[in-house]
């Protein structure tokens with residue numbers, strides 16, 4: 405039984421990549437088999453785990469365009485049961501290339517096709533997505549069983565969340581992915597000292613209720629530092645508030661799976 | 665003599681919209697005629713100035729698709745010489761719609777065409793762009809004389825900057841916009857207390873030298889609060905560190921124009 409979770413929010417800089425890397429790592433540390441798919445041409449999830457794809461080396465772009473087999477593109481990471489499907493800036497071409505080639509329904513279903521064969525090998529598959537509602541994010545939402553939505557406790561984040569939820573609803577009702585659910589809403593970079601952060605957090609919980617994780621991720625400089633060492637937070641600074649928060653999140657994430 | 669400046673960086677959440685609103689407002693407060701163009705479907709620059717476009721009302725989407733004249737879509741703001749060309753989520757359709765219609769060279773030149781007539785009416789035209797290198801940002805880089813690049817003093821930001829500079833270079837050398845220059849690199853959300861912030865700032869100044877503004881924008885909660893009141897920082901909290909920083913930036917921006 406494997407679950408595919410897309411980590412998405414079209415608002416930029418809200419903690420998608422940081423959550424993708426550190427939730428995947430925390431679950432892998434608990435001996436679950438986890439695949440992290442980097443679907444962003446910025447390739448931050450890849451570099452955040454110390455993986456850089458050289459010219460012509462296999463990456464997700466070559467897998468989606470059929471040049472390389474999925475198995476050849478997978479990379480091991482510093483955590484034994486965490487595997488990465490890396491990205492590179494080549495992926496940016498996919499948004500334009502795909503549009504001019506295949507008919508639209510096929511364009512959005514490419515990733516789902518390629519990941520179908522991976523379900524037997526992993527307990528969880530996470531997809532880090534770029535800050536847009538374009539073809540790449542659409543591919544992720546078509547491939548996923550659920551979507552986890554990181555957000556900042558900031559004004560613009562609240563506005564964007566409504567737009568994002570509309571998109572998810574559309575994907576369900578138009579039959580593109582009728583079984584897509586919301587995995588949860590995660591408050592990131594929370595700073596309890598400011599009114600803004602507390603006010604937006606309260607508003608989000610009022611509006612989205614149980615969907616919002618009890619665990620919140622505090623602003624913690626160690627989380628900003630760890631990608632420059634190519635390590636997830638639990639390897640870079642296990643005693644930090646950031647590491648504790650993502651370990652708590654992993655526990656809460658698993659508890660929600662049991663409730664079904 | 666009018667100048668068109670695109671405020672761009674494909675990395676998300678680095679301060680593009682906050683800089684667009686507050687630099688435009690600071691210059692307008694000095695009695696310069698300023699137009700702020702919101703080219704992001706998230707429409708954060710619009711809502712940050714208290715402007716919401718209703719169903720079917722004129723916005724940049726209707727201007728670019730030729731349904732509305734530019735003059736009808738322009739909105740006044742709380743600052744007399746600051747005018748806004750607002751956005752709405754309709755704009756997201758443009759990336760797909762444009763691609764299927766016109767040949768590629770025309771697709772990217774649409775905004776440049778529409779803004780040509782505006783140069784006589786404004787001293788400065790700023791364009792807020794979404795966090796991607798797609799067709800909307802390409803339109804902005806084709807229309808602009810220069811590009812101002814906000815960035816955070818964070819690890820991922822450093823990596824993305826190289827990718828962004830490559831794109832600007834390509835636009836120049838491929839003849840799409842041969843005269844496009846870099847207006848400057850602006851360090852945002854700077855927190856002098858952390859090593860990460862200081863280290864990345866030093867690295868950026870070493871790498872980009874004079875291109876980096878001496879003015880940096882500190883992390884300041886008032887900047888996060890002001891959009892929820894629909895006001896630029898100089899109207900919401902003139903005594904704050906955020907307001908002081910954007911007024912200093914406006915001065916440094918103007919000084920650079922004199923040097924030519």
Ligand SMILES: Nc1ncnc2c1ncn2[C@@H]1O[C@H](COP(=O)(O)OP(=O)(O)OP(=O)(O)O)[C@@H](O)[C@H]1O
Pocket residue numbers: 415416417418419420421422423444448533534535592593594621622623624625627628629631646674675676677795818819820821
């Ligand atoms: N809780 C946190 N505390 C401190 N810094 C953080 C935290 N979470 C993320 N960061 C930093 O904030 C920046 C934005 O986070 P991140 O890159 O994960 O967001 P994103 O949503 O993936 O961005 P994009 O929209 O560009 O993909 C990064 O530099 C990251 O290191």
Ligand SMILES: Nc1ncnc2c1ncn2[C@@H]1O[C@H](COP(=O)(O)OP(=O)(O)OP(=O)(O)O)[C@@H](O)[C@H]1O
Pocket residue numbers: 414415416417535558559560561675676677678679680681682683704708793794795852853854881882883884885887888889891906
């Ligand atoms: N100097 C600052 N101090 C504190 N908060 C800030 C500062 N600058 C921006 N912010 C807040 O940080 C968040 C990200 O900033 P902003 O939306 O301007 O970035 P952006 O680059 O336009 O994002 P996107 O990539 O989604 O367009 C916003 O909630 C904003 O209010």
Ligand SMILES: [Mg+2]
Pocket residue numbers: 420421422444448533534
């Ligand atoms: Mg990211």
Ligand SMILES: [Mg+2]
Pocket residue numbers: 680681682704708793794
């Ligand atoms: Mg923005």
